[in-house]
Amino acid sequence: MAEMSMGQALNTALTLAMQGDDRVFLAGEGVGVSIHQDPNMPTHGLLEKFGPQRIKDTPVSEAAIAGLAVGASVMGLRPVVEIMFFPFITLASDMLVNHAGKLRYLSGGKSSFPLTVRVKAGIGFGAGCQHSHNLEAWIAHSPGLKLVWPSTPHDAKGLLLSAIFDPDPVIMVEDMMLYWMKGEVPEGDYRIPIGQARLVAEGTDCTVVAYGAALYTALKGVKALAAEGITCDIIDLRSLVPLDKACLLSSVRKTGRLVVVHEANRFCGYGAELAAIAAEEAFRDLKGPIQRVAAPQIPVPGSPPQEQFYKPSAESVAAAIRAAIRG
Amino acid sequence: MAEMSMGQALNTALTLAMQGDDRVFLAGEGVGVSIHQDPNMPTHGLLEKFGPQRIKDTPVSEAAIAGLAVGASVMGLRPVVEIMFFPFITLASDMLVNHAGKLRYLSGGKSSFPLTVRVKAGIGFGAGCQHSHNLEAWIAHSPGLKLVWPSTPHDAKGLLLSAIFDPDPVIMVEDMMLYWMKGEVPEGDYRIPIGQARLVAEGTDCTVVAYGAALYTALKGVKALAAEGITCDIIDLRSLVPLDKACLLSSVRKTGRLVVVHEANRFCGYGAELAAIAAEEAFRDLKGPIQRVAAPQIPVPGSPPQEQFYKPSAESVAAAIRAAIRG
Amino acid sequence: MALQPIPADMQQHLLAQMVLIRRFEEKIINLCQKEGCLPGMQILAVGQEAVAVGIVAALEPNDIIVSNHRSHGHLLARGANPDALMAEIMGKVSGVGHGKAGTLHLSVPEVNALMTSTVVGAGPPMAAGAAFAQQYCATGGVTAVFFGDGAAAEGSVHEAMNLASLWKLPLLFVCENNCWAGAQKPSQHCSTQDISKRGEAYDMPGVRVDGNDVEQVYDLARRMIAHCRSGQGPALIEAKTYRMRGHGEKDRQHYVDKSEIEYWAKLCPVARYRQKLLSGGVISETQLLKMERQAIERVEAAVAFAEKSAYPPPESALSDVWTAPENA
């Protein structure tokens, strides 16, 4: 096991996939030559390693990038394309939602579209609402698309390898703020199965669910409650579609309480789905109101104190857990 | 009051708005000359009435259509543009979500974007998943966009007039299957306030919430339960953003149960938000598990029996209400 | 440029395919009268047969086609099984998409028609992906993508043209300019009346052809496809043709000048070519009758097959979303 950053872990996964399988290629804006010169960038150095035939810098054309992935994947390749920032997924959304997610179905199961889309996400780097806007709920709502979101270097590598070799379209969200975060990463090719959550901590009073960077907010919030004698199950979803419902429900049935944490807007966010599932399928075990800790229903503001305000905080997680317990 | 179809009611609203305010213009694919020659189409005959300066047939360019609305609205006009079918909103989604919904915020409140986007929706006309795909949850999740969805000719006219004269961007979904449905429609200009739900029926055992064409499925489902002595509050949301939370919660607090009905996919659908709100804010009053009656997590299939299977049925509504009551 | 001579058996093949397509679509017109027989909207390419047939005839079996909402001609020309097409159009389980697709997005992987989209303008970016795979794997294959004059206004088409030219992808763009996009004429939706000129803006050849003359289309397609296959990058063909029916079968063409339809009726690609081959002695009256009869029989057999087929079981709607069902 080596210690490395999440960006390096992703880089390792891409390297392994490309070394092991000629069908894998990368495309996107600056995936080859980048304005960044940072080994913590997932695509750093890959052009030098694999050459311009397999590492394709594209024009600024998100629909074409996604279309490229759709068309190349049905031909048997395993495209890994990048959408630079989450809000730009809008420009690729017809290709992803109406095509990547539906063409297999429309073919009656004859065709497959084994493509991966890497999307950079992140709130907190002061770029404002046209760069910061987490839209995982859009993807999760669209049939035919899988959706994964790692929070550790270990999972980042294993999930990306699973995504690339999954027979269906997978969207992988990468929290940019975590690119520099370090952790233990096993050598070689290993896979984190898509659809398996990770129980990060065990407790008795409440189930706290998060994914990506929000996990760390959740952890901090829970930690703050230790002094009050409150302990929680903490679930890192890792895979948003398919969702590990068994993990979610067994924890909620045990603790009787659910708090969901994400950085996306609250209204119709992914957290709503988790809340709905619990209220539907674990109702009799619920002991307190389900709580969502999410961003208010506003665009991500540019000014630092406002952006801070936008982001769910450890305090709000702690408060939500208390509210879930006290009702 | 005159009896007219929903399409005619919408047509009347457009006519009134254009007669009363020169700033209103229409643009979209075939809003002037259409392949349809049916007075139940909302834009029927408007070209003849208002001329090609105000009724603008556009190229097949959804991004440009939405961009046109954004740019014209900030200049003080009141554009009413049409996106032909709901899945094509993907192509306009950057303009709507990253621009219509955010530019006012980015201007610090200095600019306003009083535009209306009419989107045709509908499951059940055999056109398959690239024409039928209800994406209201996407819009509802995006800050800065209002969202209305009428189920009667009366509300269609009043909501469209409110949308056109609202100072902010409003997306109005029109269920094509309802264009021919008739109802009483008052004369002249009247407005249904955006943000007010309608209590369609009162009952004691369960709150049933729906919007658009799904309302009629809900009504049938409730009716089927009369024999069992079950009565329900039935809420027609009309406005999905902003949501009439007071109406929702006061009913749920009264009945202690909630069933949501919509034709969109279940996972991360709009119904999840309603369930989450109830589980958060009316938890202590809930007597049974919240139930969602929605489409399975698949694209809309083409074949008639499969499409029928996709659509929520009155039976599934009845079953959900029973499940909510029995727990 | 003078046409390269076309062998007689190819000429007969071209005509036979156009006749089959015409018969197939006329049958659909017919079936539309039968209440409840055909779900959805029926969108026909009557009058455009020469484009489909001429382009596809110039392709190799390994080449890929990407089609749109007006696909019957493309697919039949490509050799798709009429039974499975008709069954899909009727929503039957024996259809090419087992009923999932219906008529608007008929794809037939068996004949390398892998992606058909009814989202206007969606074909070109996906076709760029297919052409990229051909280039990446050095298959020597070419992709041809069909789109309409209306589609030429979509941003996706622009992005695909730029990318294809930049990367020198073996991609043939076929713009079927059938004089209408819904109820709008090109003068109402397109800022240039010569779409082929777009080629220059992307530094690729762009040529307009009489899309109602199958030999012209075939000849140009051969040259353009050779260009694409040679590694010189994409090419654009604008085939000028005419949509003889409404946009869909419910469209009564109230917005179309009768005289326009009459004008184009005289240029019917099927009648014209039939006449040419007859008078050129390439085909005899007897052969022609046989060809017509075979087409009719093939179409009737397809209808019989489709009518006999069952609808898919309702709950089968749940399958085919994922390749690996254990992940669903």
Next chain:
Amino acid sequence: MALQPIPADMQQHLLAQMVLIRRFEEKIINLCQKEGCLPGMQILAVGQEAVAVGIVAALEPNDIIVSNHRSHGHLLARGANPDALMAEIMGKVSGVGHGKAGTLHLSVPEVNALMTSTVVGAGPPMAAGAAFAQQYCATGGVTAVFFGDGAAAEGSVHEAMNLASLWKLPLLFVCENNCWAGAQKPSQHCSTQDISKRGEAYDMPGVRVDGNDVEQVYDLARRMIAHCRSGQGPALIEAKTYRMRGHGEKDRQHYVDKSEIEYWAKLCPVARYRQKLLSGGVISETQLLKMERQAIERVEAAVAFAEKSAYPPPESALSDVWTAPENA
């Protein structure tokens, strides 16, 4: 074509604006060294001043500009208050967006810079909307939209060009070809190396100009804007210029040939024009020094203003989503 003579006071104005913009951006480079002073990514147009100044000088006050992520020059040339710009760049409540925007989407309605987007390619469709409003209301106004060579690959730009030409909108497309889109050269993202040629594909004039020569830009802009204003429809200017800094201030340009930067440094639009006016006797050394001093003082005042300003209260993030708060 020979340039129309430009009056001396206009020449001085052009230079003064370029100097102000250059000073403003150099100050930002400076502030970037101060940890925590500037949030977000700082994206500068050093080297491109002549495009902003030349185009904007040819506009009337009622005309509209639509800008992109590289907006400082456009906005300052348009007369935006440097205080409020700098404050917004620092995320202060006294900024043009009260801190909501930050540096990437600076809009200044007061000077008719109504829509600035950092989504590449998003300007043109919105600009078409503004130009439509001008046409619809017969204001006699024109809209100018700035976008980059990279943006020219976005589908939205194509859709806007087609629509604008079709409807003859008074819309000037200004493509600032600064030789880079991120770390990609035009040869890596654009299939034609002459973007102005795109004009033909849309049946509108398209002309390339030396974007480092402010008088050339101004002269061409005047002619093109007159064309747009006359009702003849849109026009496209491709201004060939150079991005002297990295894409953003964190970009160290590791992928750029030093010689390329040196080459363009010699073509610096500000130095060149300063020299020209000096040697032509349009301005004296003394006047020049005064102009420089005024620019520096203006920028320093802006920084002082911005630094003095408060950050917006955190919960003020909740306001400004809706026009009518009662509906929120």
